[in-house]
Every structure is written in C-alpha cells, then in structure tokens.
Amino acid sequence: MSTLTVNGVRHTLDIDPSTPLLYALRNQLELNGAKFGCGMGQCGACTVMLDGQPVFSCLTPVAACEGRKVRTIEGLGSAEKPGKLQASFIKHQAAQCGYCIAGMVMRAQALLEQHPHPSEAQIRSHMEPNLCRCGTHMRIIAAIKEVAEGSQA
Template sequence: MVSLVVNGTAHEIEADLDTPLLYVLRDELGLHGAKYGCGLGQCGACTVMVGDQAVLSCVTPLVALAGKRVTTVEGLGTIEAPGPMQAAFIAEQAAQCGYCIPGMMMRAQALLQRDPDVSDAAIRAHMEPNLCRRGTHMRIVAAIRRAAGEMRTRGAQAAATRAG
C-alpha cells in the first residue's frame, strides 16, 4: 500500500509497486486528464506534477511516490471555475484535438509555479518534451504567456492583501 495525495485528497493505493502512476490515476482514481500516449515517456501526454516538478506518469512507478503530492489537470480548476492555466488555454484556443493539452498544461504549470517571469525561449525549451501533432504550438506558447500574466497578477494581489 502506498499513501499519496492527489489534487489535495489523501489516498491509500493498493497496487503493485511497479504500477505506473498513470494507471493508478486513470484506473484506481478515475482521473482521466492524463492521457496514455506512447507508454515510453516520449510524448508527454501523461504529464502530471509531483510536488513542483513535471513528471511523465506512464514511466513513474507507484513506489517512487510514497508520501508525495500529485497534481493532475483536474487539480488546476473545474469546468465552472477553471484555473489560470486552463482559462488561458481556453482563451487562446490552444487545443485542436485536445489529447496533448492536459500534459502541456501540467508541464507549463510546473514551469510557471517556479518562475512566472519566464522568457518565450525558456517556455519553448521547457515544453519540448511534450509533443503536439496538430500544430498549435504558437497558441500553446501564447496561452502559457497569458497564464504567466494572470499568475503574476494573482501573486501581486495576494502580496498586497497580506501587506494589509
């Protein structure tokens, strides 16, 4: 049994310790945002966050996650109240088929949580492991820039509120 927190909820997972996180998320927890793409960690469709790092859930075994916090695209917001990253992807119409988009959002979220002032070159380099075959790369970068702006604004508002 492995204990982990997924999208803020604690779970006790009874599965083989070699089971990839992707299967636990989809089959045990019913979270279908992370997609099975290649199963080899080469496409990024399965990207989630463990702590503040983007990880490929199809090649990350359950044993490596004991006690860790996992965030999936479902943990960023809801249909009724999308988070900044989700809202930015919607506003920029960054999805074509949508298969790669959850992984793209999660990789971008990990980047912006560390540095919302990141350059376009850094965005492109960071997003390189995630593949999109529908040609929405420019819209994806625009969405990430938009989300970065929103995250900076929210951070500044939170700091102002704390300062009184």
C-alpha cells in the same frame, strides 16, 4: 498497499507498487485528465506534477510517489471554474484534438510556479518534451505567455 496524495487528497490503494502512476490515476482514482500516449516518456500526454516538478506518469512507478504530492489537471480547476492557465488555453484555442493538452497545461503550470515570468525562449525550452501532433504549439505558447505576463483575467 500504496498511499498516494493526489490533489491534496490521501488515497490508500491496493496496487502493485511498480504500477505506473498513470494507471493508478486513471484506473484506481478515475482521474482521466492524464492520457496514455506512447508509454515511453516521449510525448508528454501523461504529464503530471510530482512535488511541483513535471513527470511522465507513464514511467513513474507508484512506489516513487509515496510521501510526495501528486497534482493532476483536475487539481488546477474544473470545467465550471478553470484555473488561470486553463482559462488562457481555452481563450487561445490551444487545443485542437485536446489529447495532449492536460500534459501541456501541467508542464506549463510547473514552469510558471517555478518562474512566474519566463521569457518566450524559456517557455519553448521547458515545453519541448511535450508534443502536440495537431500543431497548436504557437497557441500553446501564446496562452502560457499571457499568464506569465499577467494579462490573463
């Protein structure tokens, strides 16, 4: 048995503690925002926040999450009421295929919570581990900058 606190809700799961967090989120909790991309921590599609830090959930075992706070894209907002960063991504049409976007948003959210007004260079450096195969990197950066500059409504 493992106990996870995800988006402020405590869950007790009958799961092998070595199971990657990604599988617990998707298969046990039906939180499907984080995606399986590469399974090797090289693409970032599975990025979630663990105690405020971005982590690759495909590499993070459930056991490493005991007593810690997991936050997923579902914890930021909903389709009906998106969070500021989610709304900015929508406004800037940062998603093309959309596969990487939940991970991108989570990595960006972690940055903005740690550094509310990062420079473009800081944004680029922080976002580097996450890949967008469709090439919307400039729209992603614009969406993050808008929130960082406080011009997002």
